Amino acid sequence: MAERVRWAIVGCGGMGRRHLAGLAELARGDHNNVELVAVCDLDPRNAEDLADEARGLLGRRPAVFTDAARMVREAEGLEAADCTTDTASHHRVAAALLDLGLHTLCEKPLALTVRGCDRVVAAAERSGKILSVAENFRRDPMNRLVRALLDDGAIGDRQFIMETGVRGRDTLFITPWRHQKLSGQLTLDAGVHGADILQYYFGDAASAYGQARLFEPMRVRRDTAGPGGFYEKWADTLPPTVAATGEDAMFGLVTFANGALGQWTDHYAGHGEAFGHRMVFGTRGSIAAPGDRNGRAVRLVLDDGSEVSDAGVLEHAPRYRLDPVAASLFGGERPWTYGLDFAATDRKLIALEQHELAACVRGGARPEVDGAVGRRDVALVYALFESQAVGRPVTIAEVEAGEVDAYQREIDEHLGLVPRAATA
Ligand SMILES: NC(=O)c1ccc[n+]([C@@H]2O[C@H](COP(=O)([O-])OP(=O)(O)OC[C@H]3O[C@@H](n4cnc5c(N)ncnc54)[C@H](O)[C@@H]3O)[C@@H](O)[C@H]2O)c1
Incomplete structure (x- = not known):
């Protein structure tokens, strides 16, 4: 077996902990191709704890x-890193890791805006290092099964997909930064998974029309443990309420x-009954997909x-x-169902992402979700926002080229990705 890839986790918050659980999952099995040698966080407490x-x-x-x-400089022979910092830093941190010579598994979304994605993709091209985007939902065996059913023609030709989730009321979703336009609102943070699933099942989107809303301008702390309980240790640092600036709902036609x-x-601001379904219709039948990480x-x-x-x-x-x-x-x-709890499923899917990047490092292959795929997912989310801003459907090509950017421009200015507009 080839030598294990010497690995770092950069960003030791909730997702850093989940990526560590992924590495531990790999280490328990027969396919371990990674060795964790370093962890890094601006906050020394988070890094020491991890x-x-x-x-x-x-061990x-x-x-x-x-x-x-x-x-x-100091961790000998380091070759690759998980970039699990918060989204607003990806265009700097993931790009820096690539420029420092590390193959990089960047958490989704690849960056906070399409221009941010361009920065990371350019760093991968410049450095010649491999960029993989940690898009875990498509790796769920049940999503692999749906894709295989579609590819094998089980329901005829692809015709229509409905991807719907309504839940959340005014509850604070994991961290305050997920509620701010300038640091990564929910509709991007969680919505990008939907963009990836839509394109994983149906191929590239060409255009989209959408509307987005901020329904709950004040978020209230309730569930402090977050998915899998990984965020419980930061519960005391969360304020009781958070004023939101980022949209918490989006509605689109793709x-x-x-x-x-x-x-x-x-x-993500739905009241009453939580509702979610993913229905796929073809020319001969339909598939009700079970959703993600539940094994149904x-x-x-x-x-x-x-x-x-x-x-x-x-x-x-x-x-x-x-x-x-x-x-x-x-x-x-060929599993058609599985019975694992959230934490076990989560760490197995992350282990797959980590194993794939390490295998690409040793074998020279391209990862499944590379920078181009990750950027296209971000572009599809923003297509809904940009179309609302210009009052017409927009093409994904326009969004990717930055030709329509009225919604993202404020974020890009804030991140220093475009010059600030002169004020009168
Ligand atoms: N794939 C999934 O299912 C999933 C789930 C949750 C989060 N995520 C993604 O993972 C990323 C991290 O989310 P999180 O919930 O862990 O955030 P978090 O706020 O809990 O943690 C972020 C960590 O990054 C550190 N950090 C920030 N800038 C840094 C820098 N320049 N260098 C080193 N460390 C730095 C922070 O100090 C913090 O410890 C986000 O992009 C998020 O969208 C993905």
Whole structure:
């Protein structure tokens, strides 16, 4: 087996902890190709705590740094890093890691704006290092199964997809920065997963029309543990209320390059009954996808009257097969369901992302979600906002080229990605 890739975690907040859990998951199995040698965070407490946690999980304490450049100078033979800093810093931190010579697994969204994504992609091209975007939802075996059903023609040709989520009321979602336009509002932070799933199932989006709203301008602290309980240790630092500036709901109509359509609602301020579904319609039937990280079964309904929501669904996806690492983590090559709790599922999906980047480092392959895919996902989210700003549907090409940027411009100015407009 090739030598393990010497790895760092940069950003030791909630997602840094989850990436450590991913590395520990890899270390427990037969496919470990990564060795954690360093952790880095501007906040020394977060970095020290994660190093302690790593010692408990991996049996070895990584070196601790508060500066990435110093980390690269001093941590011998470092080759790759997880970039798990908050989104508003990705265009600086992920780009710096690549420029420092590290292959980089950058958490989604690739950056806070399309121009921010351009910065990271340019750094990857300049440095010749591999950039992978940690888009975990598509790696869920149930999403792999839906994609295989579509590719194998189980419901005929792709026609229409409905991706809908309504929940959240006025509850603070994990961290205050997720509620600010200038640091990464919910509709981007969580919405980008939807953009990726839409394009993973149906191919590239060509254009979109949308509306976005800020329904809940004051968010209230309630669930302080966050997904999987990973944020509980910071609960005391959260204010009881947070004034929000970023939109918390978006409503879109998407046209895909293949002519299919998508109706996309991502509403994080919904009251009453929480509602979510992902329905895919083709020319011969439909698929009810179970969503992400829950392992529930896919339901297939065909025009011939058949309805399948058990192992029989596999007959309709003859080419469905997880790669060997995913198969070892999820208990087989062709799972049609799985029974794992959130934390276990989460760390397995992250382990897959980490294993893939390390395999690319050793084998020279391109990762599945590279910079171009990550940027396209961010562009699809912003297409909804930009179309609202100009009052017409926009093409993804226009958004990617920065030709429509009225919504993002304020963020780009704030980040220093474009000069500030002169004030009268
Ligand atoms: N894929 C998923 O399911 C998923 C889930 C949660 C978060 N995320 C993503 O992960 C990223 C991190 O989110 P989080 O919830 O962990 O945020 P967080 O605020 O909990 O943690 C961010 C950490 O980064 C550190 N940091 C900031 N700038 C830094 C720098 N220049 N150098 C080193 N450290 C720096 C902060 O001090 C903090 O410890 C975000 O981009 C978020 O969108 C992805």
